[in-house]
Every structure is written in structure tokens, then in C-alpha cells.
Amino acid sequence: MSTIQHLINGEFVADTGRTADVYNPSTGEAIHKVPLASRATVQQAIDAGKAAFPAWRNTPPAKRAQVMFRFKQLLEQNEAKISQMISEEHGKTLEDAAGELKRGIENVEYACAAPEILKGEYSRNVGPNIDAWSDFQPVGVVAGITPFNFPAMVPLWMYPLAIVCGNCFILKPSERDPSSTLYIAELLNQAGLPKGVLNVVHGDKEAVDALIEAPEVKALSFVGSTPIAEYIYSEGTKRGKRVQALGGAKNHAVLMPDADLDNAVSALMGAAYGSCGERCMAISVAVCVGDQIADALVQKIVPQIQALKIGAGTSCGLDMGPLVTAAARDKVAGYIDAGVAAGASLLVDGRNLKVAGNEDGFFLGGSLFDNVKTDMTIYTDEIFGPVLCIVRVGSLEEAMQLINDHEYGNGTCIFTRDGEAARLFCDEIEVGMVGVNVPLPVPVAYHSFGGWKRSLFGDLHAYGPDGVRFYTRRKAITQRWPQRASHEAAQFAFPSNS
Ligand code: NAD
Secondary structure, three states, X not given: OEEOOEEEOOEXXXXXXXXXXXEEOOOOEEEEEEXXXXXXXXXXXXXXXHHHHHHHHOOOHHHHHHHHHHHHHHHHHOHHHHHXXXXXXXXXXXXXXXXXXXXXXXXXXXXXXXXXXXXXXXXXXXXXXXXXXXXXXXXXXXEEEOOOOOOXXXXXXXXXXXXXXXXXXXXXXXXXXXXXXXXXXXXXXXXXXXXXXXXXXXXXXXXHHHHHHOOOEEEXXXXXXXXXHHHHHHHHHHOOOEXXXXXXXXXXXXEOOOOOHHHHHHHHHHHHHHHHHOOOOOEEEEEEEOHHHHHHHHHHHHHHHXXXXXXXXOOOOOOEOXXXXXXXXXXXHHHHHHHHHHOOEEEEOOOOOOOOOOOOOOOOOOEEEEXXXXXXXXXXXXXXOOEEEEEEEOOHHHHHHHHHHOOEEOEEEEEOOOHHHHHHHHHHOOOOEEEEOOOOOOOOOOOOEOOEEOOEEOOOOEOHHHHHHHOEEEEEEEEEOOOOOOOOOOOOOOOOOO
């Protein structure tokens, strides 16, 4: 079993402290050990970032962007290897792993536009012989803490943009599937990034607390579950840091009576069961407006769930792999037990699935509940597994009220042919990312990603234009150069143009 290393100041660094096991969830075997960094190791990474910052901050944005162009090429050349690494530790299918990498690469492409993004704002003659402009300057050493479910894409939401904006970055990846994340960071160093600009330290709460408490770390980006997001937001902002902390979700899909049912069912299958439901944008609730569409949905979707092709993520042509750990599988199975006990109708039961040849893998089949009520834990909680709940309502207004009342507001979608219904939904729904006949409305890299309510703590969304604002500080400069030297009398009234 090999031991994974940290990447600090351009070098691999072994650690002697605590470790955790990393599993191949398809076989159930522990395949690596990952170090859990001490405060001293985290400080080493922070020191490396701090030392690299003055030169990197003054490197022209066009040169910073050139590193990202080379990085993009290396990512594309290594797509098969990276997908294999993701799949081996996360369990998602190879095709799904390649998909997340491609969405991550889109963020690198956006970062390649650094000279354009950082042009700033300029106004000539805001007063007599006075010009004003806003500079967008880097924040300093910034840190990112990322979840297990997108080991390639979510880190790529953060550090390419932070780095082209002139910052130095400390990444603390998920300790459950760190290998692809580390390999990708190594590729950025190979692309010519100066030492210390990107550092990777593995770890758990101790490492995260060290990043929160270090005065040199000026901003924290977090993606993960809501309780940890809330903790990091409150502890970070208390210390005067910028924090954007993206949390959990419960994403509803509304099926209107006029929906194109075949396409809606295909969309729901991918969005509910893709990646074993371990996506923050996974659809976990289908809200059916009227019994007719609910009955038709059940009739069409049940056989498709029963026919899901499930096996080792690293095999080709599958629909679903295992869950990430035995604990994750047992937690999801526990929710299914609770749903049955609460009286929901379990139409497809994914518990007790055994995959031939992979009997020790962390597998569950797809599950479907009908007649789910809003006080059941399968409705209130983020299950983060392959479980879809059907809730039946009488009207679009009732469906929207249900969604607006939920504590999470990450993503949602509506399936309809009615433009008026779709427009009302987009206008009034209290959710950060909305799809119309699009089940996973994850914004492209040149928009920004973020939920509302308890799905995001902080003012700015991740990546895209909001990401640029998060990773830079605005400095407004007002400058006067009189055309010819002349004495000006003191003015005691507040200066204005009128
Ligand atoms: P998690 O909250 O368990 O872990 C996320 C990160 O926090 C990891 O790096 C982990 O090491 C660290 N961490 C864990 N416990 C900690 C503690 N007590 N103190 C400090 N740090 C701690 O989340 P996960 O299980 O890796 O990921 C799944 C969750 O992430 C789901 O809730 C999912 O919805 C959410 N997620 C949200 C988004 C989004 O954009 N909103 C995207 C992906 C995942």
C-alpha cells in the first residue's frame, strides 16, 4: 500500500504523523495511506506560499495565463490516466470521471483569459484633470478545502482562477480520494508554475483548523457539507478572512402535467442515479403536479431503475459504480430503512445489492420512493446516494412553496412545455441555479456557481466573474495631473462636480 505525499514548494514531502486509509470502493480494499497533516506541515505550505507571493503577484497576467495554457494541454493529454485515478478512489464510472475533468478544464480555459479578466475599470475626467480607476489586486495566500465527490473539478473551480489573479494557493483535498487531485496539481507545476504558488496538504480537521487560524491565509474557499461550511464560514469570518463556503443540497425537479415525459424520465435517471447520487446538484426529489403525471412517471421509471448497469467504476459502459465508503453506503441504506418505517412506498429497493466478482465493494442499487411526505427524513435531509423520492402536489404554486420552504437552495429544475409556467418558476423560486428542461443546471465556467439559503455561506458564488471578485481586492485610485502648475486654494466644502 503506497503512501501519498504532500506537495509543498514544488517538492513531494513525506509525513510521519497520522494517516488515513484510502479505499477502492469497487473492491472494498484499502489501496493507499494518506497523511493527515499536522499544524507544522500546514505552516510549511503557508510559508512557501508567502515566500512565492511577491514575485508571483508582480508577474504579468499574460505570463500567468501562459502557464494555464500549458496546464490545459497537459490535462487533456492525461485525461485517461486522471479518469482512471478518479474512478479508482471515488467509484464513479470512467465516463463520468472524464466528464468532471472536462468541466474542470473549462475553468482552466476561463483562467487563460487573465489579462482580459484583470483589465480593471477606468474613467477619464471624473473631475477637472482627474482620472479614476479600479485595480483588482490579489488577496495574498488563499486556501481551498474540497469534497470527495469531485476530486478533479471542484479544486479546478478554485485554484486556476485564484492563481491567475496573482494569489498563492494552499489546497486541502478530500482525504477520501486525494490521488487525482494531487496528480493534477503536479501537472500545473510541470506546466511551469513557480515553486510555492500552489501547495497541496492532505488532512482532516486539524489541517483545516490550521488554515482557518493562520493570519497569513487571507481567504478560504470551501465546498462540502453544510455543517462544515457553516463552521468554516463562522470561524473564518470571525478572524477577518474572506470566506465562500458552499454546502449541501436537496434538489427538486418539478414535473408539470404537460412535460415531455420520455425526455424528463431520461433526464431524471441521469440526474438522480449518475455518480450514485453523490453530486451536490443531483436531483433527489421529483415533485409531480397531479396524480396523472406521477403515475405515468412511476410506470416509466421503475423498469429503468431496475435495469441500471452497476459495477466497478473502472469498467466501461456502466451507469453507476459504488458509493465512496462503507460508511456512506450504510448511511444511505439507513435513510431507506427510515423512509420505509415512516410509511413512504418503496417501489424499488436498492439495498442488499451484490455485484458478482466485487462482493466486498460499497454498492447499492437505485431506490425509488413514492408518496413521500415533507416531514420524513428522506425528504428533509441530503441523502447523497442513489435514492429518488416522489412527492405528489396539486399545483405549480404548491410545488414552488415546497421548494421555497426547504432549507437548501442549490439547484432545481422544471419540466414543462409551458413558457408561462417556466417563467414564473425562474422568477419566484428561491434557489441559486435553475434549469428549464435541464436537470443539472451547473453553470458554465464563464458564469458562476452557487446556491441560496443553507447551500452557500458568503456573498459571492464560485468561479467565473464572482470568483474573480472573490480572489481580488478592488483598489480605487483617483489621480490628478493639472495641465499647468497653478496654485489652488484650500477647499473646505466636500469636493463635487456641481
Ligand atoms: P465534507 O463536509 O465531509 O468534507 C469536505 C471537506 O471538509 C473535506 O476536505 C474534509 O476533509 C473537510 N472536513 C471534514 N470534516 C471536517 C471538520 N470537522 N472540520 C473541518 N474540515 C472538515 O463533505 P464531503 O462528504 O467530502 O462531500 C459531500 C458534501 O459536499 C455534500 O454535502 C455535498 O452536497 C457537498 N458538495 C457541495 C457542493 C456545492 O457546490 N454546493 C459541491 C460538491 C459537494
